[in-house]
Amino acid sequence: MNETDTLEYFETILKNDPEKSEAVAAIETLFHYIKLDDAETLHGFMENIQKASKWLEESDLSGAVTSISSGCQLFLRFITLAKDPENMESDIQKCKGILVKRGHDFLDKVKTLRKKISKLANPFITDGSTILVHSHSRVVLQVLKQAMQDKKRFTVYVTESNPDKSGHKMVNKLTDVGIPAILVLDSAMGYIMEKIDFVMVGAEGVMESGGIVNKIGTFTMAVCAKYLNKPVYVLAESFKFARLFPLSQEDVPNKFKYKASKLNDKVDLTKEHPNVDYTPPSLLTLLFTDLGILTPSAVSDELIKLYL
């Protein structure tokens, strides 16, 4: 299974189910890949997988490079966890079997994650509250819908979030389900901030520091919120946890910030708009994940548990 097939498969997944997160799509793709993979040795097998994940990360198919890569990372970790010494060298097929089986359970579980999150976040959306949302996030959308079904009355302000104007998409989706949503300029964050009760954003990747990498503008929003003592809530499934510890915006890997195409044809990055920025944990109030409600400091704990 070569690069193009992989990417096509990946694309089709996303197309079929636009609600699916890129990370999940990537993981699914990889599962699909290992099914078809014909490596003889474990070593080769691993190499192939890494190759595939590299393809995905460098693809321009979606903006969310971060989540893809975190997904892939998770997958690799998953393999390493899954391969248990005794049956591993015996034959690779057996091992694959195990992997595939587990993979399915995993993907099943993944489906329930957002429901869990929205259940956790629901009480925080109190009746009559006003919420500021940045860009387009599936989790946030789900949570808001849930709140709407619970007959809560709330208003949502959505930043249009240039460059890709994904805010418009968000607003439409909200208004479709009858939630009063108002589109605001990115530059109006500070202006709107004093009206709202709290900020609610998704995340492309949750870093080890407990901070998040997310659509450009999130950092700005968090800073404004901090100044006016408004809580910032982050909604993220646990598969978005990534083993990265950015110290500054500069420190965030370029492959996250810029489209792979740009990186490949060596354009002058100083002239480029980054797609994401990094929000340090000190600006975040709580993270709602399927692992429960976490303070930023709790995130690293979870990651440590996973990767050590």
Next chain:
Amino acid sequence: MAGIKKPKGEEFKKEDILQAVVIADSFDKKFIPVTNLKPRALLPLANIPLLEYTLKKANWLAPSSPVSITTVVSEDCLSVGDALRDISAKSLISNDFILVNGDTVANVKLKPIIEEHKARRLKDKQVMMTMLFKKAPPLHMIRQQQDDIILAVKSADSRLLRYDKPGNKKKFKLPLLRYDLMDTGISICSPHIPELFTDNFDYQTKDDFVKGILINEEIMSNKMYIHVLDNEYAARVSNISMYHAISKDILARWVFPIVPDGSIADVNSCRYSYGRHNIYLHKTVTLARYSCNNVKLDGAYIWDNVHIDNGCQLTFCLVDDDVHLMNNVKVQRRCVIAAKVVVGENQTLSPGCRLTAQPPSDDKINTTPDTDVVGEDGHGWVYLRHIDRDDEDVYDLEEEMCRMKIDSDEEDDDKETDSEMMFLEEVISTLQKAVMVKTDWDNVVLEVNSVKHAYGIQIKEVNQLLTKAVISLPLKSESSQESVDYLKQLTSECCKDNSAMQKVVVKVIHQLYEDDILSEDVILSWHGAQLDDEEVDAINIRKRV
């Protein structure tokens, strides 16, 4: 009916078993017609039957102590007095007990007060009761003109010297008067109070009793004490404006820990959530995002499954269960709508009017709903069109006070007069009967007496009326013959060798003659008839005539 509740702490020794008497009936018509269907003690206040509030006290006394409640139903009770007599008859009271009305709302910790009371009783046996009062200066929202009182209290030991309603025009010479107190309807009584009630049948209400005790204090040397609540809350839902006031207080949490969001009734506790500005929402309540039907509720009390259609406006009124208000109904101040009434479209209920679903008992004629009030498609009868005097609004209280007085006394004297009239009618008819059938006088007297009791007329009035009747009797008499007998009766009855009376009789006869009530021949015939018997006086009477 009166329910008597006797909490018994089993772990107590015999003598400190604590008893409480809860008078479940209010013996008045303040909430009529709502109280036609359910007794006041069961009316919901903040969605909890009033009785609940009262019964709670059992728990404050001895937390989680087993409480045994015996209800005594006595049909013939017409007043607190009767209830207590009944109790003493059944001899249920063995000890100091708490006397509470079923409509009391309070968060008082009674224990210390009871101790206090007992301590006093140890000192002298004559301590009758300790009444609980709440400090509420005049113009206080919770002050009610009809039950406001002037007390004279000995500040030293808070002993009650004088207890009066300001209604009567007495001048108080006593020092240390208190006008800033309000009766909470709770009092701790010593066991022989029921006997006292039995001894004296004039004690109808507690007020009577207290007054009575205080008046003949010198003789019986029974003492009353009061206890003024400072930090605690207690009040009686004695009428609709009190209902309003107390509900407000409960919502403003004055009765803490009895608050809607707290667990008052121990059924699944904490059913309400507390919001800012004292807003309480039931767990199940969901608020619509947009409210289209412009219904205005202002100080309206609405009970179970009431149906209010669009555009209704309710201002400070009481709406009982299953009432249906159709579109654009306007309910103005102080209206009371009893259960199952339906008010048709675009009706406006005048202030203070009260509606019931069944025709009021007193008039049999109108079995059709008063459509002029409830509208064509409505269903219900007017119980009372004009504003009920007692529960006037609390805010315009001052001018209320004076109006009150005027109203009340003119009211009762005209009541008196008409009862007299009726009595007169009765008596006259009796006499006529008597005259017709020549019943001997004893029976007549008997009858008259019975009539007197029926109409509750004092004896002096009876005499006066009786004579009046006697004299005006002939007006009714058709035939001359009757009048003759009448005269006979008259003389024979009241002129037994009694010159003074004779003079009167002569005068009467003469008068009657003058007025051509008795015709010449009647007198003559009578004169003739008289000849045979009782010569003497007859003669001298005749002379005079």
Next chain:
Amino acid sequence: MWLRNGQMETIDIQIKDPIVRNKVDGLIEDLKHGNILGSYQLAKNTVEVLLHMISKEELANVKKLISVIREQGQRLMSAQPSETVVGNMVYRVLKIIRDECRAIDETAEEQSQESIQKSSTAPGDDVSNKDILSLKKLLLAEGDVDISDKSISSLKAPIIDAVNELLVELDTSQENISAQALEHIHSNEVIMTAGQSHTVEAFFKKAAKKRTFKVIVVECAPFYQGQKMATNLASAGINTTLITDSAVFAMMARVNKVIIGTHTVMANGGLKAINGCHAIALAAKYHSVPLVVCAPMYKLSPKYLCSCDQVAFNKFASPEDVMSFSEGEILSKAQIYNPIFDYVPPELVTLYIFNIGGNAPSYVYRLLSELYDTEDQEL
């Protein structure tokens, strides 16, 4: 897990033993009328009742036991929602039960997954093993350890022991905290405290044995626990100054440490403390004075604060204390509030002193995961 909850309803959760039932109902009554004062007593009583339940109730299996405790715990909590301690204790006991079961499991079966788990986690850190909802669990797609069918007989003894240990912990917590006093109070310090907290009182008295320092007590109107605190401290010979609530900011300039007790420690490291503490915390922050909170572990609640108006977060007493009812007509025109608690966000808290030692607010989540089982929180 949702499945598990689903099953809950089907199981009947009535208490059979009459004595136990009485105990529970009695506790509920007491809660409702606030007869039990002090969260320590509350915690103690709750645990004792639960202990009774465990020992007396004859139940088929653990699942039944858990469901019963959950159900009764639910009743207890709803009796006085603002008393979080009760809930905490219920969760603790549940956690204990689950742990005991798992302990047995682990000894019983040696699966490959388990071994992986062992190898992949820091040795000795047994909590992470039992943390059901870890990312790895998700990844390895492990089912939760099924404890439903364990027979109670084998477990009863260890569970009861564990609960007794919990009781011991409750008893000793105060000493443990005050034992750390000398690490936090050096001589000639000026320390501000608010309201009355037995823990803090003990803390000061302990320190006063060795060091001399000034204590400034905020009186905390309208309940004035502060005044009581002040008299207590003064009678213990500590140089005490009482100030009004309004003087906190002015005074803070001279204070070099604020040590307060609290009613509850929220899951995010925030405080639910006596009314007025937020102002104190802010003032401390403004003058960058460290705010130290003495809290026994049983005050640690797994609940988050969703919003300050959250149901059952705060409690509102009668306005009587603020303005007397006999004030008359203005009462009917003006609203008077008398909240009891105050929320202090975690960023204002410098340090927690638990009976297990000092911790930063950011570490609270960790303690939570050790104390409580995530599975129990969706009650």
Next chain:
Amino acid sequence: MPGNQDSASRSPLSQQTPSRGRRKQKSNPRGQSTPQLQGQTPQQNQNIKNASPGEGDTPKTKAQLRAERRALQEAQRAAKAATKQSPSTPVSTKKTPRKFGLQMQDTADKHDKVSISGGETPRNVTSISTIQRRTGFFAHLPRYQHNVSLTKDANPKIHPAILKLGLQYVEGVICGSNARCLALLGTLKQVIETYSTPKQKELSRDLSTNLKKNMDFLAQSRPLSVGMINAFKHLKSCINGIPREKAEDEAKQDLYGCIDSYKQSILLAGKAIAKNLIENDKITDGDTIMVYAFSSLIKNVLCEAHDKGKTFSVIVVDGRPKLEGREMLRRLVKHGIKCSYILISAASYVMREVTKVLLGAHALLANGYVMSRVGSSQVALIARSYNVPVLVCCETYKFTEKVQTDSFVSNELGDPNSLVQIGKKENYLSNWKEQKSLHLMNFIYDVTPSDLISMVITELGMVPCTSVPVVLRIKQV
């Protein structure tokens, strides 16, 4: 005995003061000082009486005092009864005798009688030091003491009106910086009226020294407020401005003019501030405004706004021990404004509904800090944490060159015993004096840092509170 003579010579004066007082207090909006003048007079004389023989035989005084005290208690009881009905302003006539009575009473339990009749006897000192033990960091502040010995050095230099004023300050009959300042001006006027230049003395010199003495006396009764100091400065400058050749009565006329105009300026300032606030929509419909304790200025502003048809609600925050907020609440409610009432400890609960905080001020310091009733700073702090703007209303005559960065450097200590009463059955502190290591601290003012205050509204308009020096400079020229 000089004292007796004084009282004798003084009494006619103190009789005639009221009438004059009434005339000149017309402009005063609260019009409280007139009644006091009258209400105070009897006590005044009494006090002088019981003071003056104090130097002489003690037993006689004792008896006298006891009698008086009883009388006062009666008066007080009566006053209580009276005041119960109609909510009376803290500065109203009714309270005057009562308050006085109260003070007399508890001074009685605190000091032995001798100390009442004054004379810095050693026992007196001890008795004071039991009232207020030195608490470390307040060693520098004047300890609170009942200045019952006010009248002990009643030398002829001190004008009776001033004595009276001093007492009124001590007993808190006149409180609030505006009230105090206005009262002061009124009294100074009386002083000047009764002043006559001695032979071979120069009016400007002698008068100013005379007044200075009086001011010192007042200062000892209660520390002078910035407003008062400024006012006095102003008056002094007027006096110095008087050319020596001017005839005495003309000069007096000038001074009257100067005083009255100053008074006017204060009152007008209040109105101007209200106008500024309202016209600049600093109070808009739907506002929820938080106010702290009592401030005549704030009250007037709010009432004004209400009359202008603004629909807003007010949250009155109150702080112990004075609970002046209740007065505020009463007046606002009476004026038909929708109010809520809380204690300061609950401030952070209600703050999230508040849209603006209005604070009065005792003084505005040159470094932009605001000196105000203790607690104001805390309210401001909480407001800041909820991003609620804090507006300080202050007349420019309260601006001062003084600089202060915390509430300790110069502050005033109130009566510690006022903390004991908590309106409950049992007071925790009833025997706090026995506990040697327990101190009660009750100070009157605190200083709010400028960064907690959004703006200051003066009659000159709205300024950031950092630009106090600018305002001062403008006022110079």
